[in-house]
Amino acid sequence: MTSTVSMTVNGKQVSAECEGRTLLVQYLREKLALTGTHVGCDTSQCGACVVHVDGISVKSCTMLAHQAEGCDVVTIEGLADGDTLHPMQEAFRENHALQCGFCTPGMVMSAIDMVNRHDTLDEKTVRHQLEGNLCRCTGYHNIVKAILAAHPVMKGTA
Amino acid sequence: MPEGGIGASVKRKEDFRFLTGRGAYTDDEVRAGQLHAHMLRSPHGHAALGSVDTSKAEAAPGVVCVLTGPDADADGLGGLPCGWGITSKDGTPMVEPKWPVIAQGKVRYVGEIVATVIAETAEQAADAAELVEVDYRPLDAAAVTETAHRDGAAQIHEEAPNNLCFDWDFPGEEAAEAVDAAFEAAAHTARLELVNQRIIPHSMEPRAAVAEYDKGEEKLTLYCTAQAAHAMRLLLGAFVLNQPEHKFRVVAPDVGGGFGSKVAPYAEYAIICWASRKLERPVRWLGQRTECFVTDAHGRDHVTEVELALDAEGKFTGLRVNTVANMGAYLSAFAPLIPTFLYATLFAGQYTTPAISCNVKAVFTNTSPVDALRGAGRPEATYLLERVIDEAARATGIDPVEIRKRNFIAADAFPYQTPVALLYDSGSYERALDIALEKSDWNGFAARRSASEADGKLRGIGIAAPIEATGAAPSAIAGQLGARAGLYESAQVRFNATGTVTVFAGTHNHGQGHETTFAQLVTDKLGVPLENVEVVEGDTDRAVMGMGTYGSRSLSVGGSAIDRAMDKIIDKGKKIASHLLEASVDDIEFDSGTFTVSGTDRTISIGEVAFAAYVPHNYPLEELEPGLDEQAFFDPVNFNFPFASYVCEVEVDPETGSVSVERFTAVDDVGNIVNPMIVEGQVHGGLAHGIGQALMEGAVFDENGQPLTGSLMDYTLPRADTVPSFDLDHTVTPCPMNPLGAKGVGEIGAIGAPPAVVNAVVDALRSHGVNHIDMPVTSESVWQALQSAKAS
Amino acid sequence: MYDFNYRKASSVEDAVSAVTGAEDGRFLAGGMTIIPTIKQRLANPSDLVDLAGVGGLTGISVSGNTVEIGGMARHAEVNASSEVAAAIPALARLAGGIGDPQVRNRGTIGGSIANNDPAADYPAAVVGLGATVRTNRREIAGDDFFTGMFETALEPGELVTGVSFPVPSKAAYMKFPNPASRYAIVGVFVAATSGGPRVAVTGAGPCVFRVAEMEQALAGNFAPEAVADIKIGDDDLNSDIHASAEYRAHLVTVMAKRAVAQANG
Secondary structure (H helix, E strand, C coil): CEEEEEEEECCEEEEEEEECCCEHHHHHHHHCCCCCCCCCCCCCCCCCCEEEECCEEEEHHHCEHHHHCCCEEECHHHCCECCECCHHHHHHHHCCCCCCCCCHHHHHHHHHHHHHHCCCCCHHHHHHHCCCCCCCCCCCHHHHHHHHHHHHHHHCCC | CCCCCCCCCCCCCCHHHHHCCCCCEHHHCCCCCCEEEEEEECCCCCEEEEEEECHHHHCCCCEEEEEEHHHHHHCCCCCCCCCECCECCCCCECCCCCCCCCCCCEECCCCCEEEEEEECCHHHHHHHHCCCEEEEEECCCCCCCCCCCCCCCCCCCCCCHHHEEEEEEECCHHHHHHHHHHHHHCCEEEEEEEEECCECCCCCCCCEEEEEEECCCCEEEEEECCCCHHHHHHHHHHHHHCCCHHHEEEECCECCCCCCCCCCCCHHHHHHHHHHHHHCCCEEEECCHHHHHHHCCEECCEEEEEEEEECCCCCEEEEEEEEEEEEECCCCCCHHHCCCCCCHHHCCCCECCCCEEEEEEEEECCCCCECCCCCCCHHHHHHHHHHHHHHHHHHHCCCHHHHHHHHECCCCCCCEECCCCCEECCCCHHHHHHHHHHHCCHHHHHHHHHHHHHCCCEEEEEEECCECCECCCCHHHHHHCCECCCCCEEEEEEECCCCCEEEEECCCCCCCCHHHHHHHHHHHHHCCCHHHEEEEECECCCCCCCCCCCCCCHHHHHHHHHHHHHHHHHHHHHHHHHHHCCCCHHHEEEECCEEEECCCCCEEEHHHHHHHHHCCCCCCCCCCCCCCEEEEEECCCCCECCEEEEEEEEEECCCCCCEEEEEEEEEEECECCCCHHHHHHHHHHHHHHHHHHHHCCCCCECCCCCECCCCCCCCCCCCCCCCCCCEEEECCCCCCCCCCCECCCCCHHHHHHHHHHHHHHHHHHHHHCCCCCCCCCCHHHHHHHHHHHHHC | CCCCEEEECCCHHHHHHHHHHCCCEEEECCCCCHHHHHHCCCCCCCEEEECCCCCCCCCEEEECCEEEEECCCEHHHHHHCHHHHHHCHHHHHHHCCCCCHHHHHHCEHHHHHHHCCCCCCHHHHHHHCCCEEEECCCEEEHHHHEEECCEECCCCCCCEEEEEEECCCEEEEEEEECCCCCCEEEEEEEEEECCEEEEEEECCCCCCEECHHHHHHHHHCCCHHHHCCCCCCCCCCCCCCCCCHHHHHHHHHHHHHHHHHHHCC
């Protein structure tokens, strides 16, 4: 049985026919062709699929498209302003916080949410807050550096 | 000279695409009319396979066809090939059982494909797969590495008695006798039994593939998660699909990490190619993570006894190694190479041990096949050596630093012939260790240990001095050792008419940054601005030839091919410039993008030369072809030998057994460095991988071959809060064997970190009577070790 | 993933009738367990009835000596609540250690306790604080709620509307996480409550349980040394590749001791 699911994605009103079981990540990738959000596991752990729903980070592989009905969704494709990267994207580039790029969209979305939730950040907090995102390439070293670098830029205290 | 040449930490060209969601991975390839494949897999480790009744599944909604083993036979599909042959000590070739793409007669590991359902949607295919009725008769399994070759173990392949694939001695009888003599004369010996446990690669992108057959052109195109597109084409086309190479295109688009696990050809890729050819529709398969856990080629899985003989001064006089290596249920493409020539040739390490011998028994088991995984053989070699050295330090009472220094190959001893076949070209081992000791504040450790003790914790420090042979190549040597392929690399450097450059390379970038570093080579040598260079990889229709990216070979072999192609560009450019500048070609010099008539101010830029080459209005056409587009193959005469010194410091909570890595210092020597930022990133990743193996990761099967670590719920990967920040430094000893002076960097961290970590843990526990602990060093294993030590 | 009918309930009554009227209906709270379970084809419900739009199930409030948490309150909300942090800091901290930030943003207390995973964190708090579980039909004492592995006192059509936690004089939760899943290998919640000390253990056994011997010892002396030498038997404890029963039993003592130390500040 299918029915229509509508939401706002990266500022645009969208609708698509979905089954009950259609996951938010499938909605984004298959219905909207927004393939920047990735699927890296099937046990809700790797975090490659993280997007923002109504301003908070969620794993879009563990949320039904129907549950996002009427919500405001932001994906990795919705961050940059043309050629101008979001400060977190820029910090990832500047600090070589990505290698193969597969975990990167989820990493960036989690990192932005982390900065939004923390007035201050230190290395230990960043590492703990990255619990839900796995990376196999970087050893996390430069990801942690990038988030610490982006924090003051996003907070306007740089 | 434009900015961004060799030595600059240029920000990566590929990052904008990845950071904005524009990366194009295999699963992002969508084809009109595509079908979806679902693999029905064996839930048994070992079972006789009776009938596979597909009738109900075929009648299910959306199902187009269901394929089985007999279908593959009927259509003439071959088995998955093995790319390396090993000869046993009695002169017989290794046992190489057929690996059918879909099981026939028997299933031999959990996850082996028994049927493939092709349907209009992925969910329909998965739904229908539940309707396939498979008649299994479970058999006793042989799933344990140590015991699989013993009498009484279940027989997995008829042609492999005692499940033995090969029984290999190296370097040979004479060496074994020399080792025996060393032990007879030894003043001290050290011995360890250790396990180098099986680990799962877990690149973040699951394996995936999309196949499309064009009947009109009789051409098959396969998009897949591959590290070596040309090798994939050769192996699948020639051995499995009977698809001619010129009618088969393999594209490896953006690939989300490989670590060796995306080199081998996999059954799923063959099946969807076959299905697409049969059905004349595109067919796709996306691996679920739980599928990848049991079907991505696993790594390591050795059980080893190692003994080291020393003289009275602590000089190593002999090393003896006996290993049982688990191949899994079938031979994956490079599996036999790993516990043999990638392993035993590294037993000298950074040391002068004069006599070395080993025996390796490779066994089949009812477990997932193994193959290359970050380091592949070299981590296993380094681990046993660096562990037994620490054990020897304990036995002799010599400090672990001092014992290594007494045995290092001296910096002036190169080239150095080891007793295990390799000719080391260069090295400066003591210097790297000294820097690592200083940076890690080795001398301040006692104070840090006291501080930990005051807090109820145990603290340990450990070192490891890894070496590896990277840059596979050289083809001639590899051929003598059993390789069934060449191991050169190829590149094509094409100037476009307007002065921009396209580089076609046979390697593949899945995180290593080739799009940036290879462009840096061009900027550095040809003076073309970085933004005007594009690097194309991973497409057999675009790059002429190539062997791909693995074994830390891309820069030293592939980069050198680019360098050679650029030499040809300059040579031809000089001829064109000599015509345009009306000077003798011998008088033309080239530097930083400009051709100059020697001793004059008459110059022409390489861009102008390229334009003239493609718009040859004023051009010596009778002597010279138009165009500025050159190709080169590079096949080095030797491997190259990166080395490092690592110092790891851990803290152990004796109440719970928890281990935390508090400090990690790494001093690497990877020769000349093109992009320091990228090199550091590669080291970080390798170290985390190695720490993962040391403390967390381990694939566990029960005695029936059931995987107990089948998902991220049970298999521990390093996370941001379980690895430290790293303190890095490097020395530069250029490799004399390639024009760039480069060595590999992608694996050294994963090779050196495990013994550094375990040596540190053992150092922390030593005062409690613990002298060895196997990986992964989990909290419980530490706690149990402390309990047993207390009890004895 | 199996297909199912998705329904969004407008009220508790609507949700209950949708679930009971379906062939095999389940409530959908945060979905952090049921969605992955269906995805892996380990469950095949006919209908999922989403509680997200049901009024009265959200919210956190503190009045007098009670912290009231709505069944649909997310772990992140409990973790971030300054009221919870002031009244029962151990509870806020426990919520902040469940899963990962994204799981905490979706997962709910009602969903967690109704699922009763043997390694979940919340059951330790519910039992350790002597909380009361409120459902659409009744109130159930925390001690009676968890009846076995993945089993609770909930009847068909009964859903958790909220949990009332009495404020203890002091409490702490100490968790030894599974390094892979981050669930508890052993988690011990200790509290000094008006009814006496409570020690609740999750992760170690098939279901959360109390340790009477430790509670008695703490009644005499609420100090780490009171429990430091109390060993629990390992006969009924879980044993798997991550931890043997013997090791789990040992960790119960260590975590209990550390929790008491933390509770004492």
